[in-house]
Amino acid sequence: MEKPLDNASVRWDENNQPVSVQFGDVYFSKHNGLEETRFVFLAQNNLAERFAALATGETFCIAETGFGSGLNFLACWQLWEQSRSKSHSATHLHFVSVEKYPLTCEDLIRALSLWPELKPYADQLIDQYPPQPALGVHRIRFPLGGVSLTLIFEDAADGLRQLKPCATDGSPAPPNYQFGPGKAKVDAWFLDGFAPAKNPGMWSSELFQSVGALSAENTSFATFTAAGVVKRGLQEAGFAIEKVPGFGRKREMLCGRFNPETPISNDDRPSSSEGTTTRGNARGSSSRLFWHLLSSTDRPASTATNVAIIGGGLAGCMAGAALARRGLKVTIVELQANLAQAASGNRQGVVYCRLSPHNDPLSRFNLLAQVFANNFYAAPDYDLFNSCGDRCGVLHLAMSDKQRTHYQAIAERYRCEPAQNAPMSFTSAPASKSNPFQWLDEGTASERAGLQVKYPGLLVEGAGWLSPQDVCNTLCSHPNIELRLSTEISDLRRAENAWLLCDSDNAQVTTASHVVIANAAAANKLAQTAELPFNQIRGQVSHIATYHAIGQALAGLQTVICGDGYVSPPHQNIVCTGATFTLRNHEQSLNGQCQQANLDNLAAMVQLESGMTPPPLDGRVGFRTTTPDYFPLVGPVPKHGEMRASFSPLQHKANAALTTAGEYHENLFCLLGLGSRGLAYSPLAAETLAAIICGEPLPLSQELYRHLNPARFLIRELIRGSRKRSV
Incomplete structure (x- = not known):
């Protein structure tokens, strides 16, 4: 397993200037480093x-x-x-x-x-x-x-x-x-x-x-x-x-x-x-393949002028904001009368990733997404933690020995010792910056949370909670973004170097040079994205009023607490706790058993008095869209038939070396499958998508981008077919 790079070994000379121990060289001119630059x-x-x-x-x-x-x-x-x-x-x-x-x-x-x-x-x-x-x-x-x-x-x-x-x-x-x-x-x-x-x-x-x-x-x-x-x-x-x-x-x-x-x-x-x-990737992508790339010789060069985005949840609004910041005109088309009405419609969402000390691709992506999201929501252009939530920290409880081992390893890896022998004028980094992931014992965790928790845990100081609806409305206030609400897109057509977006009556809604599909599971209703694999998971969140006994017991909560479920600090006299994960359940009404499951998970995380009367059934049901490998889908939309033909040799030889690029619909992209990590994943996913569309350096490694590319499942399907035949 690879490990993070070693930090520079530095000694400080008599003028308090850094010298590299590894290379025996100065970082900048001793005469005047700034003037040298x-x-x-x-x-x-x-x-x-x-x-x-x-x-x-x-x-x-x-x-x-x-x-x-x-x-x-x-x-x-x-x-x-x-x-x-x-x-x-x-x-x-x-x-x-x-x-x-x-x-x-x-x-x-x-x-x-x-x-x-x-x-x-x-x-x-x-x-x-x-x-x-x-x-x-x-x-x-x-x-x-x-x-x-x-x-x-x-x-x-x-x-x-x-x-x-x-x-x-x-x-x-x-x-x-x-x-x-x-x-x-x-x-x-x-x-x-x-x-x-x-x-x-x-x-x-x-x-x-x-x-x-x-x-x-x-x-x-x-x-x-x-x-x-x-x-x-x-x-x-x-x-x-x-x-x-x-x-x-x-x-x-x-x-x-x-x-x-x-x-x-x-x-x-x-x-x-x-x-x-x-x-080292067990999924078998070590061959010399170029399926994740486009060939510029297959199509004329095209610069995005205006972008239409189908879907007005976190995925669509975050993508729209990333493109609008780059000067593009963006039209967001949403089925509902308001933004963030489906899976993004909860009162409070948590900026949360499942963190692990391992170096597998999903663990690396989760860490990158968590750090990027923490900074994104605190950035002064939107100031979202202040205007739409609270950067109160997220406490990940270690409810098993495995979690304890993982969380302690993360905290130890990123623990920063105070500088030694520094001059009096030197100012140390604040503890929250030097130690962004802090291991807290049960007592310290309870003190930080503001109520008695039952386990020690990992505190992510820079995270917190947000109102997804408020986030979406703030992002879409950009002057380059136009909203088309209460509008369904049923068909996408390519004509004269542009996309035509049509409704169920075959009427043209808008046109765009580039299109982003960001409407969760409804993407399967469009011909171009019908084959992308999704799972829908029903989630029920419980709302507990602060005047109720359990709500009163949680009134002093100062951080988000995550374990088998989560509970966030009170907002507008409501405490949100949840959420259930139920496959193959399409029930849209609130369910009493799910409410009880949320209360049981809450009681497993924090100390509550026994015998409290359960609160009335209240909350919200949403359906998260996930992918089989839990990575989101970010990038160009593949032409499934053409790519199966181009990469069919993989069905016979899993490590076949093919020189062809992937086959993708021209200027058609998607941002889908955020699952229950919408607030944490969407900022980095949108930044990646905007970089691809605008020809910028990627904000993550090429290896991780291949784990996001929407054609990955098609390629794995072909490779699996070869392996089955070889058994």
């Missing part, structure tokens, strides 16, 4: 002029090798704020950085304390810095500044592979293969690893090939070094090189521009990380 990376890439010249709606992408202390990113963000024209404030900066040895949060704070003028930016970075030790891809949003940061905690070459479409074994895909209708490219490179003489492993031929493959006309680069291996590698990757005076006492450095007419070699060896991960 401005000279080497910002000026030599002409960023001030290029930022100012961006048109409304444009995105500028910078990629970096070596995040280190984050100094380059923060200096770039500061320049971005200073350079953008007020009339073009809707532009977006996407900064991608790869780091093999990330700093701990405490070391990051200490390093950035050297630059007081960057504190407004540093505070925001520290607040969302991923829990350490970390592995894989992490997306961070700074919405008020129009900035996104994608941190990739990998070796540099392997990390850059996450930006390029790859086969299931990690080998590079053909140049015309991509994740969606748009192809991601980098506008400027910061090549800032430790010096080639001290860290030769980073400056590999594979790294330079990736830099070239991700570049296009007018892509620039800058690097502090003038080493021959770097110069030759960049020239072979297609860059015109220029030597210029270096910063301070450094004689020379390199900068330059990409020449798209220069042939680029393509090394197709699989990377160690991606190949190892997929070979």
Whole structure:
């Protein structure tokens, strides 16, 4: 089992500046690190002029090798704020950085304390810095500044592979293969690893090939070094090189521009990380397959202009908001008279994932989704925890020995020790940031919860509860979103490079260049998504008034408590507890047995007086839509018949190596199958979908994206057929 990367080992010199123990090198110039960044990376890439010249709606992408202390990113963000024209404030900066040895949060704070003028930016970075030790891809949003940061905690070459479409074994895909209708490219490179003489492993031929493959006309680069291996590698990757005076006492450095007419070699060896991960996948995706990718030669390039979304629950509203933030016009079509009336209609929902210390794909996705959702709902653009709920923390009770072992392992992994021998001016991270997952014994857990709980547990301090209806209404208040309520879409038709959305009377409701299907199990009623596999699970939530004896006993509850069920703090004089999970039950009315099951689960979690009279039957029934593997469905909608034909060799040989890309409906996507994790899964799922549609770097690893791709079940079905025949 892979484990998260080791954190950087840092010693602090006499000037309180960090020095890498692994590489025996400084993180930035001892003379003036901030001025070095401005000279080497910002000026030599002409960023001030290029930022100012961006048109409304444009995105500028910078990629970096070596995040280190984050100094380059923060200096770039500061320049971005200073350079953008007020009339073009809707532009977006996407900064991608790869780091093999990330700093701990405490070391990051200490390093950035050297630059007081960057504190407004540093505070925001520290607040969302991923829990350490970390592995894989992490997306961070700074919405008020129009900035996104994608941190990739990998070796540099392997990390850059996450930006390029790859086969299931990690080998590079053909140049015309991509994740969606748009192809991601980098506008400027910061090549800032430790010096080639001290860290030769980073400056590999594979790294330079990736830099070239991700570049296009007018892509620039800058690097502090003038080493021959770097110069030759960049020239072979297609860059015109220029030597210029270096910063301070450094004689020379390199900068330059990409020449798209220069042939680029393509090394197709699989990377160690991606190949190892997929070979360990018991579902059998280790073959060199490209089923999750689209071929740009099969269709003309298309840029999204307007998007229609079918479904006005959490999935549809979250997708709509993600696309609207990127400047697209969005129409959300909802069957009901209001948003969030079906599975998203509960009074209170919990930002909750089932957390595990294991490194299997679902456990990794759950952790990423939990962290991203916690930050998303606290972000200042919507301020959803304050306006639609409460960031009160979620206490996961350890009601079995297995859960106790798992939760203690999580807490131990992410426990952060206070900084040692720090200067007096150094400010430590708050406990909730240093230890985002805290193990609490039964007494401490009871004190934190505000009432007596029966088990110890894991506290996720940054989570809480939200009103899904309020969340959906707030997200859809964006000026780029139009609502069409009380409208059913019964048919989708493709005509003249657009989609026609028609109702049950065959009347056209709207047209769009791109469509997202986000209407849960009703997606099976549309021809294009009829074969996607879903399970519907009935869930009943109980509402207990605070004037009732049990409600009074729960009145002091200060956190959400999760165990076999959940109970959330009182809201509008109602306590919500539940929820049942019942397959093959389509009863829509409240059920007394389910109410009792909720009360039994509540009594198993918290201490209640015996003999309390049960409250009156009250609550809500909803039907969650899940998938067989519990991952949501996020991405382009497959053409099932065409893909079965293209990948039919898998029925005869499970590890057949096929070079064809997947077959997908043009500009048709889905976000489905969130199950009971709608609040936790939907922000990351929507960010992933928007990245695919808009040609941005993915906010998660390619391996995890394959676990979300809607064609995965079709491919597994073919592979299972081969295995059955071989038995």
